[in-house]
Amino acid sequence: MDAATLEITNAAAPAKSGAAQQGWIRVEDLNVRFTSRDEEVLAIDNASIDVKPGEFVTIIGPSGCGKSTLLNVVAGFIKANDGRVTVDGVAVDGPSIQRGVVFQQYSLFPWLSVRKNVEFGLKMKGVGRSAREASARTLLGLAGLLAFENHYPDQLSGGMKQRVGIVRALATSPQVLLMDEPFGALDAQTRVVMQEILTNMWQRFRLSVLFITHDIDEAIFLSDRIYVMTARPGRIKAEIKVELPRPRTAEMTSSPAFLAYVQQLRQLIREESLAAMGTELRDGALGGFATEVGPGGACTIING
Amino acid sequence: MLMAHRLNNLGGESADEPPLIAHLAEVTPIAPVSEPAAPRPDAITPRKARGIAPRTLLTWLLSAISLAVLITAWHVAVKYKLDFYIRFNNIPSPGAVFDDAANLFGNARFQRHVGLSLRRIITGFSVAAVLAIPLGLLLGRNRVARELIFPALEILRPIPAIAWVPMSIMLWPSNEVSIVFITFLGSFFPILLNTIQGVQSLDKVLVRAARSLGAGQLALFWHVVLPGSLPQVFTGLTIGMGVAWVSLIAAEMISGQFGIGYFTWEAYSLVRYSEIVLGMIVIGVLGLLCSGVIRLIGGWLMPWVARQNQETS
Numbered sequence: 341m342d343a344a345t346l347e348i349t350n351a352a353a354p355a356k357s358g359a360a361q362q363g364w365i366r367v368e369d370l371n372v373r374f375t376s377r378d379e380e381v382l383a384i385d386n387a388s389i390d391v392k393p394g395e396f397v398t399i400i401g402p403s404g405c406g407k408s409t410l411l412n413v414v415a416g417f418i419k420a421n422d423g424r425v426t427v428d429g430v431a432v433d434g435p436s437i438q439r440g441v442v443f444q445q446y447s448l449f450p451w452l453s454v455r456k457n458v459e460f461g462l463k464m465k466g467v468g469r470s471a472r473e474a475s476a477r478t479l480l481g482l483a484g485l486l487a488f489e490n491h492y493p494d495q496l497s498g499g500m501k502q503r504v505g506i507v508r509a510l511a512t513s514p515q516v517l518l519m520d521e522p523f524g525a526l527d528a529q530t531r532v533v534m535q536e537i538l539t540n541m542w543q544r545f546r547l548s549v550l551f552i553t554h555d556i557d558e559a560i561f562l563s564d565r566i567y568v569m570t571a572r573p574g575r576i577k578a579e580i581k582v583e584l585p586r587p588r589t590a591e592m593t594s595s596p597a598f599l600a601y602v603q604q605l606r607q608l609i610r611e612e613s614l615a616a617m618g619t620e621l622r623d624g625a626l627g628g629f630a631t632e633v634g635p636g637g638a639c640t641i642i643n644g
Numbered sequence: 645m646l647m648a649h650r651l652n653n654l655g656g657e658s659a660d661e662p663p664l665i666a667h668l669a670e671v672t673p674i675a676p677v678s679e680p681a682a683p684r685p686d687a688i689t690p691r692k693a694r695g696i697a698p699r700t701l702l703t704w705l706l707s708a709i710s711l712a713v714l715i716t717a718w719h720v721a722v723k724y725k726l727d728f729y730i731r732f733n734n735i736p737s738p739g740a741v742f743d744d745a746a747n748l749f750g751n752a753r754f755q756r757h758v759g760l761s762l763r764r765i766i767t768g769f770s771v772a773a774v775l776a777i778p779l780g781l782l783l784g785r786n787r788v789a790r791e792l793i794f795p796a797l798e799i800l801r802p803i804p805a806i807a808w809v810p811m812s813i814m815l816w817p818s819n820e821v822s823i824v825f826i827t828f829l830g831s832f833f834p835i836l837l838n839t840i841q842g843v844q845s846l847d848k849v850l851v852r853a854a855r856s857l858g859a860g861q862l863a864l865f866w867h868v869v870l871p872g873s874l875p876q877v878f879t880g881l882t883i884g885m886g887v888a889w890v891s892l893i894a895a896e897m898i899s900g901q902f903g904i905g906y907f908t909w910e911a912y913s914l915v916r917y918s919e920i921v922l923g924m925i926v927i928g929v930l931g932l933l934c935s936g937v938i939r940l941i942g943g944w945l946m947p948w949v950a951r952q953n954q955e956t957s
Contacts, residue, residue: 417855437857451871
């Protein structure tokens with residue numbers, strides 16, 4: 341680390357004790373309705389969740405269940421119709437620098453270099469150039485991306501872009517990090533590595549994370565608690581406390597305790613997926629494909 | 645403050661927390677393997693240096709062949725006075741044109757024609773850009789403004805700039821201003837429409853990202869909307885420059901006393917056939933230079949786009 345970084349580190353040391361208690365997200369009796377073609381659709385129905393300071397909480401559910409909508413309400417991008425959303429007791433009213441957001445699409449500014457992307461929030465805050473640069477460099481160094489600081493986002497791979505996205509959201513020291521399926525667009529291998537990086541980062545930063553995913557293993561591996569959401573309208577169906585030891589390691593994913601959580605969640609989600617597809621899967625859709633077809637292929641059924 | 649505290653923590657060595665840095669050090673080297681698309685930091689500059697030499701040589705060679713074929717075909721057609729519906733009887737040969745060129749380019753009157761045309765283009769195009777870009781940004785961003793102003797513009801838009809010539813002569817006090825006005829009109833709408841399009845096609849997630857990073861309305865406009873729509877603005881400028889030249893030449897031929905368009909038309913009236921060809925070539929070269937200048941400014945203002953093209957080419 342260079343001299344500038346050390347300077348910041350030392351100056352900020354006294355703030356340590358006060359920081360621990362911040363970042364309490366509370367969502368109470370939330371309702372969100374959308375109007376599409378003069379028809380009102382209930383996207384979220386009476387959902388209540390909370391994320392305690394320093395806690396890692398995941399919302400899991402079938403696609404289209406409104407979990408991203410819920411995150412967007414907490415982020416302040418969407419207004420709730422009813423209910424209360426507060427962070428540390430203050431009602432959410434629009435986006436704020438206190439709530440960092442990591443999006444599924446990488447959302448890096450293509451016209452800014454990797455470092456300038458990370459600096460963006462600090463610049464908005466009015467932090468001076470050299471302090472900004474030092475902070476961005478430190479964070480990029482931690483994410484193993486310092487060598488790419490002057491590259492443009494389009495020159496990076498998906499995993500690297502998302503690491504920059506996370507680092508950019510962390511640069512302004514938010515109390516809360518909101519992550520909307522951040523690894524959804526990555527391939528399976530990169531994804532697993534990213535989950536490990538994230539869990540280690542979180543272990544150090546100790547901020548409150550609200551994480552959205554539809555990947556069961558990902559949810560268990562990362563979370564302290566998991567909310568399972570139902571399909572249209574989105575309701576909170578179950579809350580599961582994940583009591584696996586910290587720090588989490590890749591080996592844990594094959595432990596009996598981990599697999600038991602997988603089993604439990606899979607059952608809960610399966611019910612929801614079936615409910616969500618209810619209109620598509622009428623008579624015999626699931627059963628239909630279970631029919632013995634034999635070597636004649638589909639022709640046998642169609643002709644015979 | 646808070647961040648610095650965390651940074652401090654990151655470097656800390658408390659026994660009960662996992663060594664993040666050590667872990668990252670383990671993970672990072674893996675990244676290029678598990679992410680095959682990842683470019684190495686050093687891979688980009690050498691690539692540029694290595695890739696260009698043989699390729700440009702071939703490009704130049706092919707360009708030279710292309711031009712040689714065109715000029716030879718022209719020469720042959722004139723030499724044998726080809727007459728098959730298209731007539732080459734009165735067309736000057738490339739040699740004759742070349743001989744006249746040296747003469748003409750030194751001629752002060754000719755230089756004045758070129759200078760005047762350039763002045764008209766620069767004035768008309770600049771005024772169009774200065775008006776159309778801010779207006780486009782406003783209309784793209786503000787729905788009320790768009791619905792208020794756009795219908796009026798939609799009625800004027802389909803009218804070609806050349807159709808404005810008589811009206812323009814009546815409207816403006818001098819011939820000069822009316823020609824500049826025609827040039828302005830030609831480039832105004834392409835710039836405006838592309839700017840609006842650029843603002844509206846801006847990825848919404850970028851706006852959200854900026855807002856969650858603390859950008860207010862002004863910062864959002866300056867740091868996100870403007871750079872985000874810049875590539876499309878430059879598309880508009882390039883198209884606008886092309887249309888500006890079309891409009892200028894037509895306007896000069898109809899109502900001018902000076903300018904390269906007038907010069908070309910006059911050459912026809914005075915039966916100076918090789919000057920017609922020279923006029924055409926000069927117009928082409930000037931048009932090329934003007935769009936080259938725009939591309940140059942664009943590349944300079946948008947280094948990230950240049951990088952993208954380099955990657956894909």
